[in-house]
Amino acid sequence: MTQKHKKLFIKTWGCQMNVYDSNRMSDILSSLGYKVVDSPVDVDMMILNTCHIREKATDKVFSELGRLKTHKTEKEANGGKMLIAVAGCVAQAEGEFIMERAPFVDMVFGPQTYHELPEMVLKANGNERVVNTEFPTVSKFDHLPDEHTIEGASAYLSIQEGCDKFCTFCVVPYTRGGEYSRTPQEIIAEAHRLQEQGAKEIILLGQNVNAYHGEDGKGKTWGLADLIYKIAEIDGVDRIRYSTSHPRDMDDDLITAHGEVQKLMPFLHLPVQSGSDRILEAMNRKHKASKYLDVIAKLRKVRPEIAFSSDYIIGFPGETEQDFEDSLALAREVGYASCYSFKYSARPGTPAASLQAALVPANIATERLAKFQALINEQQAEFNKTCIGKTLPILFDRKGKKEGQIGGRSEYFQSIFVEGNERLIGNIIDVKITDAFDNSLTGDVVTLG
Numbered sequence: 267m268t269q270k271h272k273k274l275f276i277k278t279w280g281c282q283m284n285v286y287d288s289n290r291m292s293d294i295l296s297s298l299g300y301k302v303v304d305s306p307v308d309v310d311m312m313i314l315n316t317c318h319i320r321e322k323a324t325d326k327v328f329s330e331l332g333r334l335k336t337h338k339t340e341k342e343a344n345g346g347k348m349l350i351a352v353a354g355c356v357a358q359a360e361g362e363f364i365m366e367r368a369p370f371v372d373m374v375f376g377p378q379t380y381h382e383l384p385e386m387v388l389k390a391n392g393n394e395r396v397v398n399t400e401f402p403t404v405s406k407f408d409h410l411p412d413e414h415t416i417e418g419a420s421a422y423l424s425i426q427e428g429c430d431k432f433c434t435f436c437v438v439p440y441t442r443g444g445e446y447s448r449t450p451q452e453i454i455a456e457a458h459r460l461q462e463q464g465a466k467e468i469i470l471l472g473q474n475v476n477a478y479h480g481e482d483g484k485g486k487t488w489g490l491a492d493l494i495y496k497i498a499e500i501d502g503v504d505r506i507r508y509s510t511s512h513p514r515d516m517d518d519d520l521i522t523a524h525g526e527v528q529k530l531m532p533f534l535h536l537p538v539q540s541g542s543d544r545i546l547e548a549m550n551r552k553h554k555a556s557k558y559l560d561v562i563a564k565l566r567k568v569r570p571e572i573a574f575s576s577d578y579i580i581g582f583p584g585e586t587e588q589d590f591e592d593s594l595a596l597a598r599e600v601g602y603a604s605c606y607s608f609k610y611s612a613r614p615g616t617p618a619a620s621l622q623a624a625l626v627p628a629n630i631a632t633e634r635l636a637k638f639q640a641l642i643n644e645q646q647a648e649f650n651k652t653c654i655g656k657t658l659p660i661l662f663d664r665k666g667k668k669e670g671q672i673g674g675r676s677e678y679f680q681s682i683f684v685e686g687n688e689r690l691i692g693n694i695i696d697v698k699i700t701d702a703f704d705n706s707l708t709g710d711v712v713t714l715g
């Protein structure tokens with residue numbers, strides 16, 4: 267008799283690390299008979315993998331839980347069972363509160379404990395409610411299955427977690443804990459497995475990925491650059507990226523790797539947060555704008571075609587018109603291929619949250635953000651336009667929204683959609699770019715002969 271799969275739906279908010287975690291949760295749960303479905307209807311388990319980094323995170327989770335409660339009640343009225351779990355950084359920060367306010371939630375667990383899902387599910391199936399927000403002494407990475415979920419031909423590989431930097435606005439050091447680096451052996455073995463399972467691109471992940479320092483057990487400490495050289499040796503891995511970095515950890519080895527490793531893509535997301543030295547200091551970033559520009563210049567020297575993206579926070583407490591102008595000026599000087607900008611949001615428990623008196627009025631912050639985003643949109647459109655007429659290698663990793671369309675990414679991480687056969691997904695193929703939009707490109711697949 268073949269056993270029927272149980273349906274699992276995971277809704278993921280936030281960063282790529284959460285996407286990696288969601289994939290790993292589904293890998294673990296598949297051994298318990300769960301299979302991921304792409305609609306939340308009539309499921310046996312629903313996991314909300316949450317993000318706490320900016321505003322209204324908790325509100326969003328509660329409004330989603332409200333909707334799920336109805337599904338659960340309906341399912342139970344028909345004699346079924348549906349487990350509801352809240353995972354990720356909101357779970358880590360607000361575990362008990364969620365359990366109290368949403369008594370129909372079965373499991374709450376933080377980002378460091380999902381390898382314990384089999385035990386948690388067993389308890390929840392026995393009608394025991396589970397809260398698991400410890401920072402366990404054993405690493406979850408030692409207890410994850412060898413099979414990986416890979417979307418398209420691009421795979422995430424978590425190499426480092428947590429952060430010791432304590433930027434004054436950020437919850438990460440509290441929700442993800444201190445810096446932890448996996449061993450080089452584990453990471454290289456995982457990279458090989460990913461390649462064997464179809465990955466052509468590996469994106470190395472960490473909250474502070476370039477602070478990576480893994481001990482190999484033979485007395486050598488590996489930095490991110492060492493890992494990149496080693497992974498570049500794997501046949502079949504054609505593209506390597508890493509995210510997210512801190513300017514202070516862009517050491518010379520890593521910069522040199524950008525010049526020497528062709529598989530390392532010529533695109534780097536390097537958050538700076540502000541262009542004002544005064545604000546950078548208040549943010550505890552421990553570097554000046556000039557240091558950031560210096561890193562950018564060094565990278566451009568070794569890899570002239572490299573393009574950049576960044577994160578900026580607009581309206582940090584105490585930000586004056588001049589500070590904001592400094593951020594605009596820095597963005598103008600760099601010239602981004604893309605860039606994220608966020609209105610400052612006070613996160614409970616962070617040092618900046620106590621700077622109430624210096625809060626920038628909401629209307630001013632909104633105005634500044636719009637102005638900043640207008641500049642970035644201009645830069646992005648401009649960068650995309652420079653690609654028209656060029657032939658770019660594209661890694662196709664998904665179906666397009668329209669029938670007969672497929673989607674992929676350029677080396678510069680631009681989204682691109684073309685008319686093409688689904689069989690091309692999973693391959694790197696040359697595309698002649700014919701048109702550029704604000705957020706994507708289009709073109710024609712270059713045929714041979």
Ligand code: 5AD
Nearest residue numbers: 435436537577578608609610611613
């Ligand atoms: N308010 C606004 N943006 C924030 N970020 C982190 N914390 C906050 C906050 N409290 C932004 C930073 C970071 C990105 C992931 O989110 O720019 O790089």
Ligand code: SF4
Nearest residue numbers: 429431432433436438
């Ligand atoms: Fe947060 Fe700063 Fe650490 Fe990045 S470096 S995760 S912004 S504390």
